[in-house]
Amino acid sequence: MTPILQNLVEMTGHRDHLRLEVSVLSTLQKLTSVIEVRALELFTDSGQAHVRPRTWVEDGQLTSTDSEAATDPRRESLDHYPALRECIETHGDSALASPRKGRHVLWLPVWMHEKVHTCLEITQSRPFSAHKLDVLKGVFAVYQNYQSLLDYSERDALTGLFNRKTFDEQFSRHTMQGLPSRAGAVVETLAAEESASSTEPIQQWLAVVDIDHFKQVNDRFGHLYGDEVLILVANILRSSFRSHDRIFRFGGEEFVVLLRSTTLSTAHKVFNRFRTAVQEYPFPQVGQVTVSLGFVSTTKGAPVEILGQADQALYYAKEHGRNQVCYYDELVAGGELASKVVGNDDVELF
Structure with a gap:
């Protein structure tokens, strides 16, 4: 079994959203040329769209927080991510940008119920090839489908609250x-x-x-x-x-x-x-x-x-x-x- 298939098997073995998120980021981080992976949370505060890292790499380890997003000192305006903002406004499935030399960023928004609350961010040292994009989007599709299944199993059918x-x-x-x-x-x-x-x-x-x-x-x-x-x-x-x-x-x-x-x-x-x-x-x-x-x-x-x-x-x-x-x-x-x-x-x- 190839390493990526082994990672996918591990990823879909989780029964918790946070562990699944950490697992998919760990899978993506092991791919060649990838230098940083993050899961971003998108939210609105006082009518303004914001982004903050919810899972990221710190000292070589994936770290997560589920603190209140609106008061997180790491939060930024979505306007600082113009490619991602345009992707969400046009209901797109991905966005690419090269903010500076040697850093090429891919954003993959997680669409659920016509809204985006989470986005995966992958940064690598070289431009994304067509083959690499296919691999990343394939892993992401498995992750998103499994997220939907977990969400369905954890939610009350009538109210949408946790069950x-x-x-x-x-x-x-x-x-x-x-x-x-x-x-x-x-x-x-x-x-x-x-x-x-x-x-x-x-x-x-x-x-x-x-x-x-x-x-x-x-x-x-x-x-x-x-x-x-x-x-x-x-x-x-x-x-x-x-x-x-x-x-x-x-x-x-x-x-x-x-x-x-x-x-x-x-x-x-x-x-x-x-x-x-x-x-x-x-x-x-x-x-x-x-x-x-x-x-x-x-x-x-x-x-x-x-x-x-x-x-x-x-x-x-x-x-x-x-x-x-x-x-x-x-x-x-x-x-x-x-x-x-x-x-x-x-x-x-x-």
């Missing part, structure tokens, strides 16, 4: 954000910036969200309108949280949010801002819809225990008026809830 089966791995990555690592360097910088103006510690948070009286929506207006409510709530969730936070639909009208690297007071504000956004949204035919939310720090405990605590806070909110945000530790400190360790054999969540 339940992706939660454990995302939770593990989420709780590692505070640990020192090269991939987490940007996250630590952002955490330090927030803590500089606050005495509160930076933590990671998990929230469980439930749509109030959702059964009544289905019973009164039918499941078609019920599905529309779920889709619109999912859209409000997306717009209420940052790109590096994670949102899941666990089933029915229940959602889970992993909120990264912020203080307790900020978490309260963010979750209440989302609750208010839902309350004020004019849902077609249905009118007003509200949500209840319970949240907890992810500092200690297994996923099932932390989910159980957030769930307890959620159901306290629902049993005491709904349309509110409750913090588990505050309820325990106030004597409203008894602190309880939840084990795998104690309860089946959702």
Whole structure:
């Protein structure tokens, strides 16, 4: 088996987007004349298109970050990449440029749902031959097709949010954000910036969200309108949280949010801002819809225990008026809830 086929076999053995991205860059980096490979993230901030490296080579090793793109100091305006910008504007499949002698760059945008959020960038020391372009585009096509398959398997079909089966791995990555690592360097910088103006510690948070009286929506207006409510709530969730936070639909009208690297007071504000956004949204035919939310720090405990605590806070909110945000530790400190360790054999969540 040729080296490139061996790399393709390894690449398609991954079941995670980030590992797949690292694997395809590793494959491309081994090709002759290639001197640099990067995965770029494209995003919009304040109406302006930007680019930032998400996976790159540092000290001979591939390094990744999933920190918030909008505050990444590495970000650049897309205008600094005119060939790539034109490629995206014309819905092209590749772009070439030679910014200076001895550097020839190929960009391969990843199109998904008529949008580009990721682009592979390959830089080599000599111009790209027709044969080399065919090889690179062939590897890229395998990567893009496999990305689509992974995306389909990880997403809820109705809302497009992450599904339940992706939660454990995302939770593990989420709780590692505070640990020192090269991939987490940007996250630590952002955490330090927030803590500089606050005495509160930076933590990671998990929230469980439930749509109030959702059964009544289905019973009164039918499941078609019920599905529309779920889709619109999912859209409000997306717009209420940052790109590096994670949102899941666990089933029915229940959602889970992993909120990264912020203080307790900020978490309260963010979750209440989302609750208010839902309350004020004019849902077609249905009118007003509200949500209840319970949240907890992810500092200690297994996923099932932390989910159980957030769930307890959620159901306290629902049993005491709904349309509110409750913090588990505050309820325990106030004597409203008894602190309880939840084990795998104690309860089946959702």
